[in-house]
Amino acid sequence: MSVTTEGGAPEPRRTSLLELDARTRRRNRSEARFRAYGLAAVTVAVMALVLLLVSILSNGLSSFRQTFVSFPITLDADVLDPSGNRNPEEMQSVLTFSYGPLVQQAFVDHVAALGIETDLPASALGDMISDQAPAQLRAAVLSNPAMVGETIDLQLLANGRVDGVFKGRVTMESAERDALISPEQLILAEQLRAEGSIITRFNWDFITAPDASGQRPEAAGLGVAIMGSFYMMLVVLAFALPIGVAASIYLEEFAPKNRLTDLIEVNISNLAAVPSIVFGILGLAIFINFAGLPQSAPIVGGLVLTLMTLPTIIIATRASLRAVPPSIREAALGIGASKMQSVFHHVLPLAAPGILTGTIIGLAQALGETAPLLLIGMVAFVREYPAAPLDGLFDPASALPVQVYSWTQRSDPAFVERASGAIIVLLVFLIFMNAMAVLLRRRFERRW
Amino acid sequence: MPLLWTVSIILALGVVGYVMGRKRAVATAGGNARILHSLPGYYGTNVAIITIVPALLVMAVWLIIQPILVETRVTEMIPASAIEEAGSRGLVMSDVRRVAGGLDTAIEQGALTEDEARSIRTEFTNVRDTLAGVGVALGSDVTPEVLSAAQRYRELSRSGNLFMTITLLTLAALGFLYSYARTNRDFRARNWVEASVLVILMLASTIAILTTVGIVLSMLWDSWNFFQLYPWQQFFFGLEWRPSFEGGSELGLIPLLWGTMYISLIALLVAVPVGLFAAVYMAEYASKRVRSFAKPLIEILAGIPTIVYGLFALITVGPMLRDYFAEPLGLGSSSSSVMTAGIVMGIMLIPFVSSLSDDIINAVPQSLRDGSYGLGATQSETVKQVILPAALPGIVGAILLAASRAIGETMIVVLGAGAAGRIDLNPFEAMTTVTVKIVGQLTGDTNFSSPEALVAFALGLTLFVITLGLNVLALYIVRKYREQYE
Numbered sequence: 052m053s054v055t056t057e058g059g060a061p062e063p064r065r066t067s068l069l070e071l072d073a074r075t076r077r078r079n080r081s082e083a084r085f086r087a088y089g090l091a092a093v094t095v096a097v098m099a100l101v102l103l104l105v106s107i108l109s110n111g112l113s114s115f116r117q118t119f120v121s122f123p124i125t126l127d128a129d130v131l132d133p134s135g136n137r138n139p140e141e142m143q144s145v146l147t148f149s150y151g152p153l154v155q156q157a158f159v160d161h162v163a164a165l166g167i168e169t170d171l172p173a174s175a176l177g178d179m180i181s182d183q184a185p186a187q188l189r190a191a192v193l194s195n196p197a198m199v200g201e202t203i204d205l206q207l208l209a210n211g212r213v214d215g216v217f218k219g220r221v222t223m224e225s226a227e228r229d230a231l232i233s234p235e236q237l238i239l240a241e242q243l244r245a246e247g248s249i250i251t252r253f254n255w256d257f258i259t260a261p262d263a264s265g266q267r268p269e270a271a272g273l274g275v276a277i278m279g280s281f282y283m284m285l286v287v288l289a290f291a292l293p294i295g296v297a298a299s300i301y302l303e304e305f306a307p308k309n310r311l312t313d314l315i316e317v318n319i320s321n322l323a324a325v326p327s328i329v330f331g332i333l334g335l336a337i338f339i340n341f342a343g344l345p346q347s348a349p350i351v352g353g354l355v356l357t358l359m360t361l362p363t364i365i366i367a368t369r370a371s372l373r374a375v376p377p378s379i380r381e382a383a384l385g386i387g388a389s390k391m392q393s394v395f396h397h398v399l400p401l402a403a404p405g406i407l408t409g410t411i412i413g414l415a416q417a418l419g420e421t422a423p424l425l426l427i428g429m430v431a432f433v434r435e436y437p438a439a440p441l442d443g444l445f446d447p448a449s450a451l452p453v454q455v456y457s458w459t460q461r462s463d464p465a466f467v468e469r470a471s472g473a474i475i476v477l478l479v480f481l482i483f484m485n486a487m488a489v490l491l492r493r494r495f496e497r498r499w
Numbered sequence: 500m501p502l503l504w505t506v507s508i509i510l511a512l513g514v515v516g517y518v519m520g521r522k523r524a525v526a527t528a529g530g531n532a533r534i535l536h537s538l539p540g541y542y543g544t545n546v547a548i549i550t551i552v553p554a555l556l557v558m559a560v561w562l563i564i565q566p567i568l569v570e571t572r573v574t575e576m577i578p579a580s581a582i583e584e585a586g587s588r589g590l591v592m593s594d595v596r597r598v599a600g601g602l603d604t605a606i607e608q609g610a611l612t613e614d615e616a617r618s619i620r621t622e623f624t625n626v627r628d629t630l631a632g633v634g635v636a637l638g639s640d641v642t643p644e645v646l647s648a649a650q651r652y653r654e655l656s657r658s659g660n661l662f663m664t665i666t667l668l669t670l671a672a673l674g675f676l677y678s679y680a681r682t683n684r685d686f687r688a689r690n691w692v693e694a695s696v697l698v699i700l701m702l703a704s705t706i707a708i709l710t711t712v713g714i715v716l717s718m719l720w721d722s723w724n725f726f727q728l729y730p731w732q733q734f735f736f737g738l739e740w741r742p743s744f745e746g747g748s749e750l751g752l753i754p755l756l757w758g759t760m761y762i763s764l765i766a767l768l769v770a771v772p773v774g775l776f777a778a779v780y781m782a783e784y785a786s787k788r789v790r791s792f793a794k795p796l797i798e799i800l801a802g803i804p805t806i807v808y809g810l811f812a813l814i815t816v817g818p819m820l821r822d823y824f825a826e827p828l829g830l831g832s833s834s835s836s837v838m839t840a841g842i843v844m845g846i847m848l849i850p851f852v853s854s855l856s857d858d859i860i861n862a863v864p865q866s867l868r869d870g871s872y873g874l875g876a877t878q879s880e881t882v883k884q885v886i887l888p889a890a891l892p893g894i895v896g897a898i899l900l901a902a903s904r905a906i907g908e909t910m911i912v913v914l915g916a917g918a919a920g921r922i923d924l925n926p927f928e929a930m931t932t933v934t935v936k937i938v939g940q941l942t943g944d945t946n947f948s949s950p951e952a953l954v955a956f957a958l959g960l961t962l963f964v965i966t967l968g969l970n971v972l973a974l975y976i977v978r979k980y981r982e983q984y985e
Contacts, residue, residue, distance in 0.1 A: 078877055085879035089780025092773045096797045096853070099846045103800075106815040107807065297703035305697060306704070318707040324900065324970045325963065326907020328934050329714060332959040335941060336717030343566070343596075358710050365707075391693040419804025422909035422934070426941050452806040452910075459813055459914060467814055474807050485802065 107478075111471025117254035117269060118214040119206040120180055120243070122161035126192060127153060128200040137196040150185035150192075151177075154207065167242050171235055179236055181208035183263060183270035209249060211269040211465040213240050217251050220464065257472060261434045262449065262457075268465035271458070273473055275433050279349050279448030280418060282437065286353020286444065287360055287417050292410055294357075295364030296399075302365075303372045304394050323362035330359050331423030339427060346428035347447035349437065355427060356417040363416060367409020371402040404495035411488040415481050421452040429453045451477045505664050506555075509671045513551040516675050520546030520682050528684040537689035545688045548695050549678040554671040561663050569655045573648050581644045591645065598641055598649035599656070601630035617650060718963065721947075721956035728950040734957060740920025740931070742940065742951045750954045752961065754920035758930035762841045762916060763905035765926065769845025771898055774852025779882055781853070782860040794857075801850035805910040812843040812915030825927035833917065838926040840915035844908055848901045855900070859893030860886060892980035899973035903966040909934040933958050 066072060071079070130149055134141050155177030162169065162176060169176075181187075184207040191205060192198060212232035215221035217240075226234045243249045260272025298315075306312040334355035338344045344351050375398045383393035424430075429450050437446035449457070451473060458470040521543035528535045535542075570592060577591055605611040610629060611619070619626060626641040641649075682688070726734070729750060737751020777797065781790055817834035820842075825831045863886050871881040887894070917929025918939065940955040947953065 078880070082877045082879045085882070086780075086784055089776045089784055092776030093780055093785075093793050093797070095773050096777050096800065096846075096849045097793060099849070100796060100800055102815070103803070103807070103811050103846070106811055110814060294703045294706055297700045298706065301697075301700035301704045305700065315704050315707055318711050320974075321967065321970060322707055322710060324903060324966065325714070326904075326909070326934070326966055328907065328909045328937055329718075329959055329963050332937070332941075332956060333710070333714045333717055336721060336956070337713050340947060341717075342563075358706075361706065361710075389689065389693060391696060415802070419806065421804065421806040421809075422913075422938065425938050430942055452804055455806050455810060456910070456914070459810060470810055471814070474810055477804065478807070481802065481804070 107471050107474050110468060111473075111475045113218045114468045114472025114475075115253060115257055116218075116251050117257065118209040118217050118249060118251045120158070120184075120209045120213075120249050121204060121206045122158055122248055123202050123204050124154065124157040124188065125202045126199045131192060132196070132199050137199060139193050139196050142193060142196060142199075145189075147186045147189050150188050154180060154184050154188060161248065162239070162243070165243075165246050165248070167239065167246075169235065169239050171233075171239065175233070175236060176239075178231075179210050179213050179240065181210050181269045182267045183208050206250070208269045209240075211267065211463060212236075213249070214251075214269050215465060216240050217244070217249075218468070220468070257469075258476065261436065262432060262454065263434075264432075265461045265463060265466075268461075268463050268469055271466070271469055273451065273454060273476060275436055276449040276451045276454035276473070277476070278437055278443075279352070279429070279433075280451045282349035282440065282444055282448065283353040283356055283450060284414055284418060285440065286350055287356050287414060288410070290354065290357040291360045291364050291413065295361050295410075295413075296368055296406060298361075299365050299368035299372060300394060300399070303369050304390075304398070319362050319365055322358075323366070326422075327359060327420055328422040328426070330355050331426030333358070334423060334427045345445055345447070347431045347433065347449075348445050349448050349450075350444040351427050352424050352429055352450060353444070355423050356420060359420065359423070360413040360417045363413035364406075364410055367412070368402070368406045371405025371409070372398060374405065375401045401497070404491055404497075408488045408492050411484050411491070415484040415488075418480060418484070419452055419477065421450075421456055424450050424453045425456065430457050432457075451480075502558075505667055506558075509551055509554050509667065512671050512675055513547040516546035516550045516679065517543035519543075520679055523679065523682045524684065524686075524688070527682070535684050536687050537692075541688040541692050542682050542686070544692050545686075545695075546675065546678040546682065548692065549674040550671050551674075552695065552699075553674055554667045557670060558663070558667055561666075565656070565659045565663070569652060569659060572655060573652045576648050576651060577644055581642065591648075594641075594645050595648045595652055598626070598630070598645055599652045602649065602653060605630060616653070620646070714963065718956050718960040721953055722960045724948075725950055725953035725957045728953065734954070738922065740936070742954070748951055750950065751920075752933075752958070754922050755931060755933045755936055755958070756961075757922045758837065758916065758920070759906055759932040759934075761837050761926070761930065762844065762912060762932060763902055765837060765841025766844035766848055766905045767898065767902060769842055770848035770852050770901060773845075774849045774901075775856055775894065777849070778853040778856035778860060779887075782857055783878060783882055783886070797850050797853055799850075800846065801854070803847075805847065805908060806914075808843050808847050809910040809914035812839050812911055816843050817915060820927070828927075830925055830927040831929075833927070833929045835915055835917040835929045836927045837916065837930050840912045841926070843915055844905055844911050847908070847911065848904060851901050851904060852897055855897035856890070856894050859890045859897070862893075863889045892976050896973040896977040899969050899976070903969035903973070906969070907934065907962060907966050909938060913938055933962050937962070 128135065130153060131145055132142050133145070155173060158180060159173045159176050187207055188205065210232070212221050212226075212229065213236070216232075216237055221229070221232060221237070223234055223237065226232050226237050240249060256270070257272050258277070259274045260270065261275045262272065263270035302312065302315065306315075334351055338351045338354055339346055379397050379401065380393050383397045384390070388396065429448070430453055431447055431449070433447045433449050435446070437443035437448045455470045455473045455477070458466040458473065521539045524535055524542035525532060525539050532539050573595060574592060577595075581591055602611065602616045606613060606616055619629075620643065626646055734750055735752055737749060738753050739749040739751050740754045742748040742750060781794055785793065813835070817836070817839040820836065820839055821832065821834040824838075825833070825836065867885055867889060868881055871885045872878075876884065912932045912935050916932060916935060918931050918935060919929055920936070921928065921930050923930065937955045937958050940952055940958075
């Protein structure tokens with residue numbers, strides 16, 4: 052037994068094999084080190100994922116709960132229904148502006164009735180309630196005009212800063228530096244909460260309401276954005292699936308090997324790698340500036356995302372067509388089917404689960420895409436829900452990921468919470484879609 | 500007649516064609532479907548296809564060509580003085596289109612009759628107020644030239660639309676009659692239908708080419724316009740990025756390119772070691788259990804939308820780097836920085852590098868490993884001296900693809916990198932990238948004839964060329980140096 056030393060000359064080994072020499076120990080140490088690097092790399096990647104999710108969840112979960120102020124409001128018939136016949140159409144003419152003083156006065160009375168002593172002027176008390184509250188009250192009154200003249204208990208949105216007090220975003224120290232809330236208001240809010248007049252509860256409006264202006268984060272919701280995203284997904288599904296499947300069938304089953312086919316293949320693989328923002332430029336130049344389609348419309352967003360999703364769907368469809376064994380095609384041809392019949396009657400149905408899975412994954416990608424939508428004007432501030440399809444496809448709308456972006460651009464820190472909440476909604480949709488894809492694959496996947 | 504109606508009529512005609520064609524085929528065979536050449540359904544489908552498809556194709560072409568023709572005809576009417584006054588031809592034309600659209604709305608809402616819309620003159624009516632009354636706001640008063648051009652525009656579009664409707668319906672009817680007359684029991688309906696379906700499939704697959712052509716043409720066209728307004732030397736070699744919408748902007752590419760490259764470099768410095776080591780560990784060391792749990796977790800990172808990473812950079816990584824590194828070290832006080840964007844982008848790229856490298860490492864045949872072990876190498880020596888060299892071309896390809904991703908990434912840099920174009924070595928300083936500026940110059944109300952907006956198309960073209968180059972290079976390296984194990 053001998054080992055070759057670095058000098059090259061063989062040298063009889065004097066020590067026992069069971070005792071490691073220095074060189075072996077060094078090699079073993081380097082082995083352990085290498086292994087540790089690998090483990091560290093995996094840990095770093097997993098930790099990054101955990102940190103990302105924890106950061107989003109801890110910032111965003113609170114956005115699903117909202118602080119409300121509840122107190123009795125006397126609906127003064129003289130103000131709200133000057134003509135006195137409770138006709139909702141005539142009451143439309145009383146603007147939100149007139150409801151404001153009513154809300155403020157009722158709140159001031161309520162604080163006094165509870166016996167809470169405060170030096171705050173009435174306007175400072177009114178500021179604790181959201182600017183959205185008069186509009187909330189107006190909507191409630193218009194939907195049920197019979198309430199006018201009576202005293203009702205209503206839960207109205209609290210101001211975003213008051214909301215922040217109960218979510219730990221606003222503290223005594225920050226309130227002192229803040230022009231929008233004072234420490235006295237903060238103390239009063241705590242007192243009202245102890246009396247049960249301020250409550251924090253689950254807020255469906257965050258998911259269903261439209262966006263609100265930068266001064267009232269408490270009222271901002273995702274309704275229009277979710278509708279816009281949904282419409283875009285409809286457009287993507289309607290265009291990308293048929294075109295993608297048709298293109299894949301041609302390339303996989305019929306295309307001759309020639310220049311054109313090569314060109315198409317190269318193009319598809321390149322399109323899959325083109326940065327998404329370039330598709331936005333394409334959409335702006337072709338669909339909006341050239342074809343004259345409206346800005347901010349789901350149809351334009353849908354078309355741009357269709358072009359982006361096509362390569363994904365084509366690649367998945369081709370893979371699942373290729374997975375259907377040739378014996379199926381040959382059997383069909385053997386009993387007299389034409390080539391076209393063998394594809395449409397036999398190969399395509401067998402490949403359908405794979406195609407569906409690929410389509411869902413493509414849609415999930417499209418749902419999270421932001422950059423191209425910024426360029427085609429989906430960042431616009433939209434408060435109106437789009438109409439039902441097909442007209443609604445041409446109405447302005449927002450989209451979930453774009454809503455996240457526009458909320459991050461606003462100055463009020465409450466919008467950071469809202470943006471994280473919107474991300475949670477987006478991630479829930481994505482998890483649902485991916486889970487469906489995995490389930491479909493498990494359920495229908497066939498191996499030959 | 501609205502377009503939707505025309506399309507519906509054509510489609511309805513197609514359905515009728517299917518039913519009648521099928522019936523006629525069966526009738527010519529005396530009710531015995533077995534002596535037909537094809538299955539009865541094919542005869543029906545044949546009639547439906549020949550009714551619908553040519554009409555819709557002509558419609559698509561018509562819809563593209565008509566506006567171009569109308570525009571050129573109307574543009575001839577506008578005197579050169581009006582163009583000079585407004586700044587550019589495009590601006591006058593967009594006014595014309597707005598007025599024409601406003602007149603349509605006014606007629607729809609009953610504020611004007613068809614005759615009034617055709618004959619009003621700015622001398623007698625305040626067109627701007629009339630249109631404002633129906634909710635169409637115009638930026639300035641309507642000049643007589645613009646109004647008459649708008650009226651001409653409407654006239655041409657209307658007659659064009661009418662002509663199109665007639666042509667399409669005639670075409671559909673002719674197709675219907677022709678194919679119906681041709682239907683008899685010896686007609687080879689299946690062959691015809693299959694040939695048409697094949698053509699449709701082929702057209703679908705050319706969409707990919709059309710998209711590429713669309714991308715290139717749209718960017719080339721507007722970049723060309725940009726270089727008419729701004730010298731290309733100053734764009735490609737300019738060291739300053741200072742757009743100002745009052746004119747006199749400095750639009751140099753270099754600061755943006757510097758920011759892009761710096762951020763991408765940091766992203767790769769994070770992603771390549773982590774991704775590569777993770778891939779090696781997964782492929783060579785990890786037990787089946789660890790692999791089945793860690794691999795999907797890492798791949799989740801690839802499925803997370805980039806806006807989520809952007810928000811992560813904005814609210815977590817940025818403030819953390821500022822508070823724990825930049826400020827104590829005296830390197831800056833900005834939470835958006837090259838480092839923030841680079842690190843977060845690196846995290847995004849980890850799964851990209853690791854899953855591509857994983858596949859490549861797994862493709863190295865077992866015999867190479869066994870040979871190396873047989874010579875007494877340890878596992879890490881095998882990885883370093885046998886597997887990685889064998890997998891090198893693939894890994895380089897993966898890294899180049901990751902670099903192309905990093906350069907084209909938008910949302911992370913928009914939220915994490917900052918907006919000021921700057922050439923600096925300090926990684927804790929905010930810098931900006933090509934993609935951030937594309938978003939910045941094209942978001943909001945933009946005037947598409949100013950160099951400040953058009954520069955975005957030149958930036959887009961630069962980005963497209965760089966990423967395309969990297970992708971092609973990656974493919975080339977993989978193909979050229981790939982080891983063939985047989």
